[in-house]
Amino acid sequence: MTEQLRPMPTDWRRALAVVAHPDDLEYGCAAAVAAWTDGGREVAYLLATRGEAGIDTLEPERCAPLREQEQRASAAVVGVSRVEFLDHRDGVIEYGLDLRRDIAAAIRRHRPELLVTLNHRDTWGGVAWNTPDHRAVGRATLDAAADAGNRWIFPELTEQGLAPWSGVRWVAVAGSATPTHAVDATVGLERSVRSLLAHRTYLEVLTDQDPEEYCRTFLTGHVEASAERFGGRPAVTFELFAR
Numbered sequence: 001m002t003e004q005l006r007p008m009p010t011d012w013r014r015a016l017a018v019v020a021h022p023d024d025l026e027y028g029c030a031a032a033v034a035a036w037t038d039g040g041r042e043v044a045y046l047l048a049t050r051g052e053a054g055i056d057t058l059e060p061e062r063c064a065p066l067r068e069q070e071q072r073a074s075a076a077v078v079g080v081s082r083v084e085f086l087d088h089r090d091g092v093i094e095y096g097l098d099l100r101r102d103i104a105a106a107i108r109r110h111r112p113e114l115l116v117t118l119n120h121r122d123t124w125g126g127v128a129w130n131t132p133d134h135r136a137v138g139r140a141t142l143d144a145a146a147d148a149g150n151r152w153i154f155p156e157l158t159e160q161g162l163a164p165w166s167g168v169r170w171v172a173v174a175g176s177a178t179p180t181h182a183v184d185a186t187v188g189l190e191r192s193v194r195s196l197l198a199h200r201t202y203l204e205v206l207t208d209q210d211p212e213e214y215c216r217t218f219l220t221g222h223v224e225a226s227a228e229r230f231g232g233r234p235a236v237t238f239e240l241f242a243r
């Protein structure tokens with residue numbers, strides 16, 4: 001029998017999802033977010049960029065406000081009203097102290113028990129190469145979970161009034177080729193389709209398919225692919241790093 005994924009922990013109140021680009025969470029995670037907010041949990045989004053390099057035919061300065069607006073609409077569909085942007089440059093995010101400090105600062109502001117991020121590894125599995133932005137933000141988020149709790153690593157944050165927060169208990173990595181846990185996607189699936197669909201400008205450039213059909217086909221296939229490892233239920237999968 002295929003090894004089964006365990007249910008994600010539910011004994012928490014606040015989550016912060018940290019990703020590189022608008023649409024990173026909508027390509028697979030939003031159904032889980034919908035289930036969490038349905039259960040009365042608070043989820044906030046932190047995006048390292050505004051995705052301004054994502055559309056070939058649109059200059060970054062025109063693209064950024066548009067994608068920011070679409071991201072906020074997309075978050076609202078799954079019950080997320082707090083969406084913040086760090087203003088790193090799309091496509092050339094550097095892993096390093098600046099990124100770790102920015103994420104640690106956000107963790108101290110939001111005080112989450114659960115962090116969510118996107119695949120930090122070189123590939124999506126096999127030979128499907130990941131992007132440098134995803135790798136940088138994923139790794140920095142895993143690191144910042146500890147940075148946020150140590151007053152001596154970024155003392156300038158304490159001087160800015162951000163007290164250390166060592167309450168992060170897990171970092172859940174979405175899009176991992178080696179998942180360990182899952183959330184049942186049944187209830188949130190339809191909203192996850194509408195959440196991805198909110199990235200209308202991006203999708204219209206990406207595909208000639210009807211946007212709604214594209215979103216539904218992609219997301220349904222995605223959650224059904226993991227069902228055999230989650231008791232037959234469609235699943236949003238995570239690799240969970242406990243702390």
Ligand SMILES: [Zn+2]
Nearest residue numbers: 020021024134
């Ligand atoms: Zn991305």
